[in-house]
Amino acid sequence: MKSKSTSPAEALPGRPSHCPIHFALETFGDAWTLLIVRDLMFKERSTYTDFLRAGEGIATNILADRLARLGRAGIITRERAGDRPGSHYRLTPKGIDLLPILLEIIAWSAKYDPDTAAPRAFVRRVHRERAALGREIRRALRGRKQSATKEMNS
Amino acid sequence: MKSKSTSPAEALPGRPSHCPIHFALETFGDAWTLLIVRDLMFKERSTYTDFLRAGEGIATNILADRLARLGRAGIITRERAGDRPGSHYRLTPKGIDLLPILLEIIAWSAKYDPDTAAPRAFVRRVHRERAALGREIRRALRGRKQSATKEMNS
DNA sequence: CCGCTATGCTTGCTTTTTACAAGTAGCCAT
DNA sequence: ATGGCTACTTGTAAAAAGCAAGCATAGCGG
Numbered sequence: 258m259k260s261k262s263t264s265p266a267e268a269l270p271g272r273p274s275h276c277p278i279h280f281a282l283e284t285f286g287d288a289w290t291l292l293i294v295r296d297l298m299f300k301e302r303s304t305y306t307d308f309l310r311a312g313e314g315i316a317t318n319i320l321a322d323r324l325a326r327l328g329r330a331g332i333i334t335r336e337r338a339g340d341r342p343g344s345h346y347r348l349t350p351k352g353i354d355l356l357p358i359l360l361e362i363i364a365w366s367a368k369y370d371p372d373t374a375a376p377r378a379f380v381r382r383v384h385r386e387r388a389a390l391g392r393e394i395r396r397a398l399r400g401r402k403q404s405a406t407k408e409m410n411s
Numbered sequence: 412m413k414s415k416s417t418s419p420a421e422a423l424p425g426r427p428s429h430c431p432i433h434f435a436l437e438t439f440g441d442a443w444t445l446l447i448v449r450d451l452m453f454k455e456r457s458t459y460t461d462f463l464r465a466g467e468g469i470a471t472n473i474l475a476d477r478l479a480r481l482g483r484a485g486i487i488t489r490e491r492a493g494d495r496p497g498s499h500y501r502l503t504p505k506g507i508d509l510l511p512i513l514l515e516i517i518a519w520s521a522k523y524d525p526d527t528a529a530p531r532a533f534v535r536r537v538h539r540e541r542a543a544l545g546r547e548i549r550r551a552l553r554g555r556k557q558s559a560t561k562e563m564n565s
Numbered sequence: 566c567c568g569c570t571a572t573g574c575t576t577g578c579t580t581t582t583t584a585c586a587a588g589t590a591g592c593c594a595t
Numbered sequence: 596a597t598g599g600c601t602a603c604t605t606g607t608a609a610a611a612a613g614c615a616a617g618c619a620t621a622g623c624g625g
Contacts (some may be wrong), residue, residue, distance in 0.1 A: 274466055274467055274528075275524060275526045275527055275528040276449070276466075276467075276528055276529075277516065277517040277519075277520030277521055277524065277527055277528065277529040278445055278446060278449045278513065278516055278517065278520070279446065279467060280520040280523075280524045280527065281516045281519060281520045282442055282445060282446070286440075286441065286442040286445070287440065287441065287442065288436055288440040288441065291432055291436060291440070292432060292433065292436070295430070295432045312428055312430075313428055313430075313433060351523055354519055354522065354523075355519065357515040357518070357519075358512060358515040358516055358519060359432065360515075361511040361512040361514075361515050362431065362432055362435045362512055363431040363432065364511070365431075365435060365508055365509060365511075365512060366431030366432070366434040366435045367431055368508065369434075369505055369508075370429060370431065370434045372429045373429055373431050373434065374428075374429040374430055374431065375430075375431040
């Protein structure tokens with residue numbers, strides 16, 4: 258009775274634990290969700306096929322599921338472009354607030370993955386001027402707002 | 412050819428993407444791994460049965476799998492207590508370095524979960540004096556090396 | 566020394582989720 | 596009107612998670 262959903266990201270055994278770590282994992286505690294957020298935040302990817310071609314090889318049904326879930330969680334919104342074919346997805350403020358988490362993840366991986374693809378300059382900025390870096394990225398994300406103008410979401 | 416392993420946390424479709432987000436998700440991109448890290452970091456839990464009783468209801472085989480995986484990833488070590496029954500698990504420096512990520516997750520969840528169980532004072536410290544808070548927790552973790560004696564809870 | 570209990574797992578089986586391959590629907594251009 | 600592109604949905608098989616038992620070892624009590 259507690260779950261109508263089918264997946265781990267939305268239903269760790271559905272217990273009412275309000276531990277903050279648990280709460281977060283209900284939203285993005287799976288292998289794909291944060292990759293979509295990453296694409297929206299750091300790469301210029303914002304359409305369905307952008308995500309599909311992102312390189313890690315997500316399956317189409319999983320992608321559709323995760324996008325719907327992120328929408329329901331209030332982390333992304335979908336804009337249907339009136340003229341162009343294809344929807345664009347965008348991070349909401351709640352989604353943009355995942356930025357500090359991603360920055361820490363990047364710092365950790367840069368430290369422990371000997372073959373990391375994280376640019377050195379970027380990692381240095383994470384350590385030395387995180388606040389400024391954060392503001393810059395947030396500004397860039399907001400700037401992307403106007404491209405298709407129409408808002409339409411579930 | 413691409414995978415010998417069996418799980419999402421260890422094998423996002425095994426591609427050689429060295430994207431730092433991807434790298435991190437290979438290690439802890441599932442619903443349970445970070446809960447174990449949380450138990451080791453913020454709660455006093457360090458034994459197999461401690462984790463089992465942690466409240467979220469992890470299955471025993473999954474727990475065994477995640478502990479083995481965390482060990483292989485160099486995030487925890489196991490100490491067999493010579494006299495006491497039961498092994499104790501402990502975070503390595505690599506594991507302790509996950510702290511900033513967890514702190515940001517806690518901050519995010521505290522902001523967006525209206526029923527969060529995160530203590531206000533703790534969240535305030537995350538925002539206002541993260542460095543000092545980090546040092547304090549690290550010190551406490553190192554202090555636990557000898558055996559379970561200290562307090563420190565969320 | 567023998568059985569009892571507690572801890573730390575492993576094994577077998579069922580249910581749920583993911584992966585993979587197709588197929589469909591809407592839009593627009595030619 | 597048809598062909599191609601984008602954004603999905605559907606069907607099915609493989610993989611992982613959930614669940615309930617079982618088993619091994621260590622310590623102790625008698």
